[in-house]
Amino acid sequence: MRIFHTNDIHSEYENMERLSTFLKRSKTEHDLYLDSGDVGDLKSLTVIGSKGEVSATLMNYLHVDAMTVGNNESELGQEWVELMASKMPLLSCNLKNLAGEDLIGLKSSVILTKNKIRFLIVGTSPFYGADLKEGVYNFFLELDGLKTLEPIQQIQQEIDKYKGQYDICILVSHSGIETDEYLAKSIDTIDIIIGGHSHTQLNEPLMVDNTIIVQAKSYAEYIGCLEFEYVENKITDLSYQLISLEGEEKDKAFKEQVELCNEEAIKQLNLPVAHIECLDFDLIHECHLVNFICDALKEMYPCDLSLIYHGIVSHQLVGDISKMDLIECSPSKLNPTFIKAKGKQIRDAFELSLDVDYCMQSGRGPGFRGDKLGTLGFSSNVKIINNQLFIDGKELDDNQEYSIMIDDYLQRGARYPSLKTQEKDAKFFKGFIRDVIEENLRNQRCFELCRIKRRT
Template identity: 40%
Template sequence: MNVVIYHTNDFHSNFNNLKQVHAYIRANKTEHDLYLDSGDYTDLSSIVVQADGGKSAMKLMIDSQIDAMSLGNNEIDLGKEAIVELAKSGVPFLSANIRDLDHKKIDGIYSSIFLTKADKRFLVVGLSPYYSKDFEHASYDTFFMMGGVTTKEPITLVKQELEKQKGQYDYAILLSHSGLFVDKVMLEQLPEIDLCLGGHTHDIATFKGYSQSGQGEKLGKITLEITETGIVEIENIQLDLVEQQNARFDTLYKEIETTTDQILSQPLPHIRALAFDAFNESELINFICDALMKEKPSDLAIMHTGIAERALTNPVSRKSLIENFPSKLNPTHYQISGKAIREAILLSFDEGHIRNSGKGPGFRGSVLGSLGFSQNVKVVKNTDRITIDGHPLEDDKIYSIMTDDYLQRGSGYPSLRVEDSEAAFEPGFIRDLVEKYLMDEEVFVSSKVQRIFEESV
């Protein structure tokens, strides 16, 4: 007898991809088969996820006959309380290495589970991201801890779990949201793992004992032959999913979308609309910069215009804010030289550069854009004159800035990069900051103050 293990990872709330997986699984999965996912199914850029912390989105996975999932960083970004609620959905969530801030296991999250198929016991162990690509320890904890979650070193914990369950399983599967390169290194130290199903780096990779399926645009299919002497992997492929009609999924998604739309579409009070231009100074980006300065007074605030998709217009709701500010980027405070600031500002005048895609960690926008500044900054483009509080920008001086972790990483504007250890990250995303200041008259008034001039005034 054969057992087929279907596998996905990193949907990031792309429900169109899930729709095709849903159709294939429901048409082909038998009682002897498994469907496993390696995390980052949810994404905070989705209004469905934002509405109720991903609980409604899990209904779609349940109807896709999922057997178990590991927790990716995007699930963890929802925060501890939301994770606990997700665990009540009926989907087994696995992570051997996440803990709360008291270093205790989180309710409803299991290190491993047993799944029995064809009279064989499959041990499935889950892992959440811990190592960076450079194998820096606890590399995600700075952001995880804002939501009440921390991580522990995974290799030791997997070994402990395998030892704890020794003799009780026939085949060991690791659902690892760690990335392909990290998985390869970890598996050298975990020879007891028979199959690793990876995620996090969005690779499409298939080789003996390993599968990772991009971002849900493909479906991993691992076929195992069950013999008297053991379990043998006889096929490991990636299925190309053909787009097809799926009335069952469409109906379920429409019901969920209607409910979540009602939750998020309630109007929010605000003072007035704010104009926006991705490539020139605008009220909306000025507003964000001035709100950042009010949130944490600094020498100046800087923001990339690609943080927004459009103007702030009526009606303003949590839904419209999510759609307008899809990126999951935190307000960030650090110190940097005047020279680095000058380099970034001059680069923001490069018409070719500011029209780049802006792709980078946490970024969900459509274009990089130029830079905007707090009202105490004045920039004269034709002279490259830059002043802060009326004083010329000094290359050798160190300035404190408020921005987001996109610019702090050097995304789009490399000179603004500093190490995470040199930055302070604030809870919430930029869209949450916008919502907080929607009724702040002072910030709305200051957003009209011009900061960038074509020539001396």
């Protein structure tokens, strides 16, 4: 019996072309091919433009037998997960809507028979973070109408439900190697865990008690192959290969599938959403585009002030604007975020933003997909006079607490560390900063506010 497996492909389509060649040559009707999630990635225009449907199309082309829902699959929200589940064998026993109800079409598990062996295959999505911290993914999943439940009880329910109806239990897990080891120790009836999420390269299986754990790194650079005999209700003669796909030829037919999906996605993204007057851009100096973002944030979400770093965007916007224009201008996956901070924290960040060399450094950090960091911009109720901050006409008070709209890059303390705020003390909102721009392109008030100078 052979089980092929991949995980965390993240829209690396060229590598998938090699994966397709390998599977066409190697996989037979007697084998299983399982994937542990994060096939798609919002870095891909094809994923964004197709609302993720490309992942289902391509995995069906590869004849995947079952796949679990990763955090990247979840990021497009409940509607898309349900759409994908209607088109392919998608599993998760612990991903639910906000009411704790099952998603339409999403199965917790499936029983498949290969070589007269009955496999119970259970899927699970991420719940634990580092050091097994509970529920860390729900801060953002809940913005999209989803949440994950603690997986142990959910997995055990599937095992109990189908007791006597299967021979081997496989958990297809997008949880990370640390959590997989914990699950193996907690549930002694899981025979095999096909892992993902932590991008771990396991050159040989990890044995935890009687559970076999495998994971195949990421990006379709490798495919794992677990081979064994099943004799007298036991897995025997176990062997494993982590196979590099580097030398495989690219499947031209698979590439054609990608190109068809991409063509339609780009067509959708290029449709105009608004026609606007010029919103100019500068990385270091005050500019209309960053002012616009700050004013839009303050208009949408009540707060004392809003601020954002100029590197969240890369160039001006003018004329007919499409979703593609907005993605190219602001590619980062960063959410509008509400925090509270003392005036001293704001002042420290502002003073850092006055250092041109500091602002010209790379903005690399969680969720950031731009280039340079840039200085800080502020909402129109903030005035900067001789490098002193005034909010609604009053000088910034170091000891006063202010409510602020930023993004989760700043909330995490990236590059402007004084603004770092614990997730439990922040509030996150649906969509990315580019969605804030799009939503306000027809808001004349934001265009008027953005032309009010902040610095004198």
